[in-house]
Amino acid sequence: MPPKVNLQKCDGCRAESEALCVQICPGDLMALDENNGKAYCRSARDCWDCMSCVKACPNGAIETRLPYQLGYYPAKLIPLVGSNKISWTVVDIHGKVERFTFKNRND
Amino acid sequence: MAAKLPAKLEEVGEVRLETDILIIGAGNAGCYAAIEAKRRRPDLRVTLMEKAHIDRSGCLASGMDAINTYIKKNETVENLVRWSRAQAGGLLREDLTITMAELLNQAIEEWEEWGLPIKKDENGEYLARGRWDIAIQGSEMKVILAEKVREYGCEVLNRVVATNYLLDGDRVIGAMGFGVRDGKFYIIKAGATIVATGGAAGLYKPYTNDGVDSHHQIWYCPFNVGTGYAMGIRAGAEMTTFEMRWCAVRTKDFNGPIDTISVGYKAPMINAKGEKILAERYAHMGGDASPRFVRANAPMEEWLAGRGPCYVDTRHMTPEQVKTLKIDYLNERPSFVLFLAARGQDITREPIEVYGSDPYIVGGHTASGYWIDVKRATTLPGLFACGDVAGGVPNKFVGGCAAEGMLAARGAVEYLESLADRGQVDESLVAAEKARVYAPAIRQVREGDGVIPREMEERLQRLMDEYAGGVHQFYRMNRERLEYALKHLAILKDQTRYLVAHDLHELMEAHEIIDRLDVAEVLVHHLLFREETRWPGWQNRVDFPERDDTRFDCFVNSRRNPQTGEIEVFTRPYEQIIPGDRYRP
Numbered sequence: 001m002p003p004k005v006n007l008q009k010c011d012g013c014r015a016e017s018e019a020l021c022v023q024i025c026p027g028d029l030m031a032l033d034e035n036n037g038k039a040y041c042r043s044a045r046d047c048w049d050c051m052s053c054v055k056a057c058p059n060g061a062i063e064t065r066l067p068y069q070l071g072y073y074p075a076k077l078i079p080l081v082g083s084n085k086i087s088w089t090v091v092d093i094h095g096k097v098e099r100f101t102f103k104n105r106n107d
Numbered sequence: 108m109a110a111k112l113p114a115k116l117e118e119v120g121e122v123r124l125e126t127d128i129l130i131i132g133a134g135n136a137g138c139y140a141a142i143e144a145k146r147r148r149p150d151l152r153v154t155l156m157e158k159a160h161i162d163r164s165g166c167l168a169s170g171m172d173a174i175n176t177y178i179k180k181n182e183t184v185e186n187l188v189r190w191s192r193a194q195a196g197g198l199l200r201e202d203l204t205i206t207m208a209e210l211l212n213q214a215i216e217e218w219e220e221w222g223l224p225i226k227k228d229e230n231g232e233y234l235a236r237g238r239w240d241i242a243i244q245g246s247e248m249k250v251i252l253a254e255k256v257r258e259y260g261c262e263v264l265n266r267v268v269a270t271n272y273l274l275d276g277d278r279v280i281g282a283m284g285f286g287v288r289d290g291k292f293y294i295i296k297a298g299a300t301i302v303a304t305g306g307a308a309g310l311y312k313p314y315t316n317d318g319v320d321s322h323h324q325i326w327y328c329p330f331n332v333g334t335g336y337a338m339g340i341r342a343g344a345e346m347t348t349f350e351m352r353w354c355a356v357r358t359k360d361f362n363g364p365i366d367t368i369s370v371g372y373k374a375p376m377i378n379a380k381g382e383k384i385l386a387e388r389y390a391h392m393g394g395d396a397s398p399r400f401v402r403a404n405a406p407m408e409e410w411l412a413g414r415g416p417c418y419v420d421t422r423h424m425t426p427e428q429v430k431t432l433k434i435d436y437l438n439e440r441p442s443f444v445l446f447l448a449a450r451g452q453d454i455t456r457e458p459i460e461v462y463g464s465d466p467y468i469v470g471g472h473t474a475s476g477y478w479i480d481v482k483r484a485t486t487l488p489g490l491f492a493c494g495d496v497a498g499g500v501p502n503k504f505v506g507g508c509a510a511e512g513m514l515a516a517r518g519a520v521e522y523l524e525s526l527a528d529r530g531q532v533d534e535s536l537v538a539a540e541k542a543r544v545y546a547p548a549i550r551q552v553r554e555g556d557g558v559i560p561r562e563m564e565e566r567l568q569r570l571m572d573e574y575a576g577g578v579h580q581f582y583r584m585n586r587e588r589l590e591y592a593l594k595h596l597a598i599l600k601d602q603t604r605y606l607v608a609h610d611l612h613e614l615m616e617a618h619e620i621i622d623r624l625d626v627a628e629v630l631v632h633h634l635l636f637r638e639e640t641r642w643p644g645w646q647n648r649v650d651f652p653e654r655d656d657t658r659f660d661c662f663v664n665s666r667r668n669p670q671t672g673e674i675e676v677f678t679r680p681y682e683q684i685i686p687g688d689r690y691r692p
Contacts, residue, residue, distance in 0.1 A: 024160050027323075077442065
């Protein structure tokens with residue numbers, strides 16, 4: 001499943017030795033485009049949709065999209081990562097919004 | 108920025124390391140092994156070789172919402188063995204299950220101390236989600252574990268792919284591999300070696316693979332490709348029970364976990380006619396508590412009989428329960444919540460559709476893997492195994508893989524302390540492995556033509572799906588189809604010399620398909636040998652549809668002869684320790 005990179009928000013993690021999404025992807029699927037220095041997924045078909053890159057991105061520039069073959073446009077699932085908790089916003093294809101916040105690490 | 112591929116073998120840089128304990132694979136089991144080794148002997152150098160990044164590698168990359176085996180206050184190790192034995196159709200290693208179960212709770216409680224939130228009930232006990240399961244909020248559990256590995260002073264080599272063991276005779280003295288970032292060839296010599304590379308996905312074609320974007324829309328971690336099995340097979344290690352494949356009922360089209368719903372919220376499986384399948388058709392097998400292979404087979408039988416699609420019926424759930432359910436999924440597979448949104452589905456009105464997954468080889472769920480002893484020593488001296496790559500212990504799941512990591516570390520430390528010498532590196536074997544590893548890159552430069560890994564992967568997956576009982580064939584197989592599979596596997600193995608790689612990522616993919624072929628070949632030999640149907644759903648021999656206790660109430664094991672490449676298949680007897688009917692919990 002393809003992570004979609006927002007090119008306005010992605011800065012290629014210039015301050016890092018390696019962009020965080022490139023560092024973290026368990027499938028080695030994220031890379032930086034040599035021309036514009038921004039992240040892209042080298043093989044959408046090989047993505048497991050684990051959302052590690054989405055959670056790791058400091059600029060909130062990556063969104064996981066479902067393959068259209070399996071799920072309709074334009075549903076969204078956006079995390080907001082805190083230090084000991086995480087909040088998720090989900091929007092379904094009818095525009096219905098739900099929010100979930102929970103602890104993901106003991107204090 | 109990743110290094111360029113070498114055009115000549117002489118250009119390949121080498122990294123030579125010596126360590127005390129080498130752990131291949133820094134997933135759950137590998138991390139626990141590393142921590143336990145350091146706890147036993149802080150003076151030892153402990154090195155983890157990881158093809159991805161330790162923070163998010165292996166099965167726990169996206170998290171987990173439950174630990175499926177924890178021994179609660181009113182339960183015992185013996186009861187766990189009885190339950191697990193019945194779930195596995197009467198076949199498991201009781202000695203290994205007992206030793207795993209004795210450490211199970213410690214591993215889980217430590218994870219909580221390190222930061223993993225485990226839900227509690229009104230009495231302050233872990234919140235039960237079934238007889239053995241407890242509910243957790245584990246979206247960050249792998250990151251928490253990785254931090255602990257670093258804190259204990261273990262050395263982590265991220266983005267280094269293992270390709271083969273370093274051997275001194277049949278003794279394992281480390282491993283070789285290559286860096287996916289630096290392109291260098293790694294030769295790591297070790298006193299003791301622990302393999303923890305997980306199971307094998309991608310042997311079979313998934314039914315979700317239409318179009319270009321959803322090939323990896325599968326349940327098991329698609330980056331676990333069976334490398335640890337393949338390295339053991341090539342080195343002549345004894346393997347067990349590959350024929351006990353793991354096929355599971357998953358949410359249709361997403362391949363998401365289903366126990367979250369069916370166990371966590373008591374949602375019964377129903378067919379298109381609204382009949383409660385397990386309660387009505389499988390009452391004699393235990394109804395909703397039937398063994399997992401029965402549950403995997405049930406919806407497929409309904410489809411074949413014209414009573415599909417099948418569902419888990421969520422229509423009784425309250426809005427509060429739905430919210431908790433979605434939080435569970437956000438902890439384990441967040442994109443399932445996205446999937447429901449992308450279907451615009453309200454699960455209190457429409458039930459969740461279920462279907463069988465593609466088959467996997469996963470020693471944490473079934474009994475497939477290395478044949479080991481209670482110290483987790485494999486049949487190769489110096490090599491220990493834990494987690495999904497280790498055989499004999501089905502239903503160990505997350506907690507059991509962690510516990511087994513600890514056991515493997517103890518075995519490895521004890522072995523290291525008994526060593527008189529650390530063995531000799533045979534440089535001719537190193538040179539041969541280096542040539543084998545970089546061959547697809549060199550071929551691309553020299554020939555500029557050949558087979559890319561993806562083509563070969565898809566050929567393998569199509570072959571296995573159609574001839575070795577894949578999901579499109581409702582897991583069914585017979586001797587003639589399996590022999591056809593073997594014939595074409597031999598062709599594919601010969602064709603690996605035509606593989607080409609254009610970059611280091613593709614070089615990794617080349618070795619992933621080479622490894623999958625070795626695993627698939629052994630798997631088909633196991634499927635051929637067991638001329639019975641012991642686990643319909645996991646292993647359906649349509650030419651031998653009944654269970655045959657006179658011939659097959661035993662383990663089916665195999666060993667590939669490293670000199671000839673011949674795969675010998677043989678049996679090992681069952682040894683019962685805990686009394687009772689092995690088919691009843």
